[in-house]
Amino acid sequence: MIRELLRAMGPRYARPMTMSLALTSFVSAFQGVLFALLVPVLSRFLGPEPETARPWVLALVAATVLYAVLRSASLHLNFRVGGSVSRALHHRIGDHVVRLPLGWFTGARLGELNRIVTDGVSRTTGLPVHTYPPLADAVLTPVVAVAALFLFDWRIALACAACLVVLWMVFTLSNEAVARGDAARDAVADQAADRVLEYARSQSVLRAFGRAESGRTGLDRSLVAEHGAVRSMLWKAIPALVAYSFTVRLALTLILVCALYLAVGGTLDGATAVALLVLVVRFVHPLSGAAESGAALRMAVNGLGRINAVLDAPVLPEPTDPVPPRDASVEFDDVRFSYAPDADPVLDGVSFRAEPGTLTALVGPSGAGKTTVSRLLARFHDVDGGAVRIGGVDVREIGGEELSRHVAIVFQDVYLFDATIADNLRIAAPEATTEDLDRVAARSGLDRVIAELPDGWDTRVGEGGTSLSGGQRQRVSIARALLKDAPIVVLDEASAALDAENEALLTETAVDLARERTVLVIAHRPATVAAADRIVFLDGGRVAEQGAPAELLAANGRHAAYVRARERALGWRLTADPVRP
Numbered sequence: 001m002i003r004e005l006l007r008a009m010g011p012r013y014a015r016p017m018t019m020s021l022a023l024t025s026f027v028s029a030f031q032g033v034l035f036a037l038l039v040p041v042l043s044r045f046l047g048p049e050p051e052t053a054r055p056w057v058l059a060l061v062a063a064t065v066l067y068a069v070l071r072s073a074s075l076h077l078n079f080r081v082g083g084s085v086s087r088a089l090h091h092r093i094g095d096h097v098v099r100l101p102l103g104w105f106t107g108a109r110l111g112e113l114n115r116i117v118t119d120g121v122s123r124t125t126g127l128p129v130h131t132y133p134p135l136a137d138a139v140l141t142p143v144v145a146v147a148a149l150f151l152f153d154w155r156i157a158l159a160c161a162a163c164l165v166v167l168w169m170v171f172t173l174s175n176e177a178v179a180r181g182d183a184a185r186d187a188v189a190d191q192a193a194d195r196v197l198e199y200a201r202s203q204s205v206l207r208a209f210g211r212a213e214s215g216r217t218g219l220d221r222s223l224v225a226e227h228g229a230v231r232s233m234l235w236k237a238i239p240a241l242v243a244y245s246f247t248v249r250l251a252l253t254l255i256l257v258c259a260l261y262l263a264v265g266g267t268l269d270g271a272t273a274v275a276l277l278v279l280v281v282r283f284v285h286p287l288s289g290a291a292e293s294g295a296a297l298r299m300a301v302n303g304l305g306r307i308n309a310v311l312d313a314p315v316l317p318e319p320t321d322p323v324p325p326r327d328a329s330v331e332f333d334d335v336r337f338s339y340a341p342d343a344d345p346v347l348d349g350v351s352f353r354a355e356p357g358t359l360t361a362l363v364g365p366s367g368a369g370k371t372t373v374s375r376l377l378a379r380f381h382d383v384d385g386g387a388v389r390i391g392g393v394d395v396r397e398i399g400g401e402e403l404s405r406h407v408a409i410v411f412q413d414v415y416l417f418d419a420t421i422a423d424n425l426r427i428a429a430p431e432a433t434t435e436d437l438d439r440v441a442a443r444s445g446l447d448r449v450i451a452e453l454p455d456g457w458d459t460r461v462g463e464g465g466t467s468l469s470g471g472q473r474q475r476v477s478i479a480r481a482l483l484k485d486a487p488i489v490v491l492d493e494a495s496a497a498l499d500a501e502n503e504a505l506l507t508e509t510a511v512d513l514a515r516e517r518t519v520l521v522i523a524h525r526p527a528t529v530a531a532a533d534r535i536v537f538l539d540g541g542r543v544a545e546q547g548a549p550a551e552l553l554a555a556n557g558r559h560a561a562y563v564r565a566r567e568r569a570l571g572w573r574l575t576a577d578p579v580r581p
Ligand SMILES: Nc1ncnc2c1ncn2[C@@H]1O[C@H](COP(=O)(O)OP(=O)(O)OP(=O)(O)O)[C@@H](O)[C@H]1O
Pocket: 339, 346, 364, 365, 366, 367, 368, 369, 370, 371, 372, 373, 495
């Protein structure tokens, strides 16, 4: 448990945590000495010469004062360390998660991560304050007290030691039952959390198809499964907890009987028997709570195991000696890539070059691998074979921060944070001035959107940017990429219909940017394709053709056929007259 805890907290917080646990353990053990001192004090006080109790009373008073000081120091430290546990874990999980490949963030992982960050961390936060101290009292205090008992009466001490061994066995069994039930519950609770997220996200689709009620079936199933897992955990845990509590009472009764037997038989004097019984009754109290604390500990350990599993997930390796790119050229050299180790390759031997100051259009049918090319360029994933280079340097050698400074991406599905438009732009450049914002707004057409909104730059966009239209979101996203001022810009043109003004704006922006940058456009519109310096036509994860637009049209190959088909589709859409009766 301690190893898991210290591993999760990392080296920075491990030292104060170790000190807190060590001090708590020492105080609990010292409490055992305090309890043991009751025996000479009481046996002498109740015996024929009560005045001989005086030095023991003084020792008990001194030990009590020392105990009070140590206990308060330990409580103080525990609260301080407890407060830092959640901070440490949140920072460590956050720092690690941002370095994970994007492939790690599957739907199932999101629910799990959500529960780990909330439930898993909160279970662990209580560990140094609420879980470990009563457990240390329940284990260490009786062990030390029983060890001290051997100094006064070995027969009672032996009986107590035997009872402690049996109690430990029942305690371990009860803990294992709780741990098993809790792990099973965690697995289904993760699934339920995923289904809740999915159900909330898919509301518009479900309502559009009149499935708001029936679309809940998956969610209902996982909630029922979670309910079942909680019940099954209780069925396993409650008998184990009851069995432990019963064993504690039985042990106490056996020790009482044993002491009475010895006292009646005359081999134990009455005063010592009373003193021993007071001692035994005294440490039964912390022992009774051990099963509940042990269950809480097992649940915290399960949570820690899940936190450590996230922290152990392999990150994209960073270079030890990062090499800066020599220029803004982009090169894909025989790149092979698949999203899962056993899946078919999504890119298979892709090679092309994009020079600085040019516009390259990535063209091809849906699923050809265009978006994957942009993801590999930004190193959201590492290639399985070949290399992606920027300025002649493999992106794996550049280093995360430098790479991020070099590449700006305008995604097709624009995600905006629930903040103002200005805040959403400043994600790209936190220090940007109002003049900087106005400059990129004028260049991206965002200035017209800002002028129409009553709160202008201070308009809140809602979660994901839902209070803006698709076209408005795209302009915010372009302005954000411009503000980043990266030498390489990737524009993922929306394949969904945009109005004519927004369509023209995207093409204009791409051409404008390509004067001084390397621009890659995942192009769906003939106008953008025609404006490109070079076209890379992808099909089925391979480069089917590449060259200047005029060259490819003259070659009358795959690209020319694709353009004709797109033009026919768009022409039909634009010119079709309504059918009149
Ligand atoms: N995150 C992912 N996990 C697994 N497979 C993926 C993932 N993203 C894309 N794919 C698969 O990779 C292939 C290429 O997808 P990609 O999005 O790169 O194509 P595209 O050419 O950009 O398509 P579109 O024009 O429709 O956006 C597709 O078969 C797709 O199903």
